[in-house]
Amino acid sequence: MFRSLFVTALVVAMTPLAEAADKRPMTFDDLMAFKRVADPQISPDGTQVVYEVTEILDVAANKKQTHLWLAATDGKTPPRPITSSGKRDAHGRWSPDGTKILFESTRGGTPQLYLLDLKIGGEAKKLTDIATGAGTGIWSPDGSHIAFVSAVYPEFSELPYAESNKKNKEKDDAIEANPVKAKVFTRLFYRHWDEYVGDKRQHLFVCKADGTDCHDATPGNRDAYPTSTTFSVGDDFVFSPDGKYLVFTAVPAKGEAWSTNHDVCRVSLDNKSTNWEALTKDNLAADCSPKFSPDGKKLAWRAQKKPGHEADKWDLEVADSKPDGSLTGKPSDMMSKHDLSVNEFCWGTDQKILFTADQAGYGVLFELGGQSDGTLPHLKGGGSVGSLSRSSDGRQ
Numbered sequence: 001m002f003r004s005l006f007v008t009a010l011v012v013a014m015t016p017l018a019e020a021a022d023k024r025p026m027t028f029d030d031l032m033a034f035k036r037v038a039d040p041q042i043s044p045d046g047t048q049v050v051y052e053v054t055e056i057l058d059v060a061a062n063k064k065q066t067h068l069w070l071a072a073t074d075g076k077t078p079p080r081p082i083t084s085s086g087k088r089d090a091h092g093r094w095s096p097d098g099t100k101i102l103f104e105s106t107r108g109g110t111p112q113l114y115l116l117d118l119k120i121g122g123e124a125k126k127l128t129d130i131a132t133g134a135g136t137g138i139w140s141p142d143g144s145h146i147a148f149v150s151a152v153y154p155e156f157s158e159l160p161y162a163e164s165n166k167k168n169k170e171k172d173d174a175i176e177a178n179p180v181k182a183k184v185f186t187r188l189f190y191r192h193w194d195e196y197v198g199d200k201r202q203h204l205f206v207c208k209a210d211g212t213d214c215h216d217a218t219p220g221n222r223d224a225y226p227t228s229t230t231f232s233v234g235d236d237f238v239f240s241p242d243g244k245y246l247v248f249t250a251v252p253a254k255g256e257a258w259s260t261n262h263d264v265c266r267v268s269l270d271n272k273s274t275n276w277e278a279l280t281k282d283n284l285a286a287d288c289s290p291k292f293s294p295d296g297k298k299l300a301w302r303a304q305k306k307p308g309h310e311a312d313k314w315d316l317e318v319a320d321s322k323p324d325g326s327l328t329g330k331p332s333d334m335m336s337k338h339d340l341s342v343n344e345f346c347w348g349t350d351q352k353i354l355f356t357a358d359q360a361g362y363g364v365l366f367e368l369g370g371q372s373d374g375t376l377p378h379l380k381g382g383g384s385v386g387s388l389s390r391s392s393d394g395r396q
Contacts, residue, residue, distance in 0.1 A: 046391030127211035131169035220274030240325030241296025
């Protein structure tokens with residue numbers, strides 16, 4: 001059984017006359033006054049949730065702040081903020097033992113990773129100091145390592161970390177200091193919709209839990225993280241169950257301007273090769289968002305069937321896997337009998353997967369697996385459900 005967590009609002013009863021008198025059209029300022037809640041993450045023991053709260057400080061100056069808050073899942077303790085930098089503190093992730101929260105922050109200028117020890121309290125400790133910034137940090141299963149994303153110039157990515165970091169900073173500083181702001185492109189995929197891609201590549205970096213021994217684990221002239229939200233759900237990369245490999249969504253190795261052939265790839269933590277092992281090479285359409293089952297024996301990911309079609313239906317593939325993340329069998333399409341396109345998903349238990357899908361104008365939460373008749377139970381309907389998270393025991 002899954003217990004649900006709901007945030008409820010207090011409704012104040014008013015007389016019909018007073019209610020009619022107070023009614024007015026909603027304004028833009030009203031919308032900007034709302035506090036936006038996002039990215040809830042349940043603690044390993046299921047007792048707490050860390051989440052983001054964003055508020056607009058000055059509309060005219062386009063100024064806002066995002067802080068991390070903590071709430072009890074039983075609703076008995078009032079939620080409280082645990083960061084107060086006045087900048088952007090986001091993407092909170094629990095350590096496996098539930099004592100620390102890893103997050104990214106712009107409090108020092110460029111986004112970097114910070115660590116908040118809930119047992120000790122006090123100010124967060126800065127973990128990274130990479131010239132190109134760090135974000136989307138995640139923990140290894142045993143808590144000994146951290147992986148994160150940084151956009152770097154690929155021509156320096158095979159150099160030792162200290163040298164590569166120095167050259168990245170020098171190039172960024174030179175571009176900033178140059179009064180000429182014209183852009184020169186030498187490759188076709190220079191822009192995706194309304195955003196310039198630029199000359200950098202999003203790579204996965206690995207460091208020890210104390211921030212030392214940092215290095216690029218996906219060197220080369222290729223993105224190891226989706227450059228488009230079309231192919232992105234959640235963190236898009238994960239440690240293997242044994243903590244020795246990274247399994248991630250990689251953009252097409254060739255023809256990325258017209259190809260949708262994203263692959264789920266695998267590299268060791270100390271990888272230095274620009275050639276990454278593709279676990280989904282047999283599918284010429286998109287594969288993304290790998291997630292291991294709680295027991296580490298299965299890998300699930302989203303997949304499309306039609307090459308070149310960004311709007312193709314997203315299915316859910318599941319294959320048996322080893323502790324190192326390699327696959328031991330052919331994937332099974334878990335959505336072959338259902339006319340739904342999978343959005344977000346997470347493992348509930350070793351046999352069940354929870355996912356969201358659009359249905360009749362709503363974002364509905366479904367449960368997949370364990371049904372002998374092949375039906376898909378609705379766990380939550382109405383409105384729009386998103387940002388799925390689970391406790392270690394799968395009860396929350």
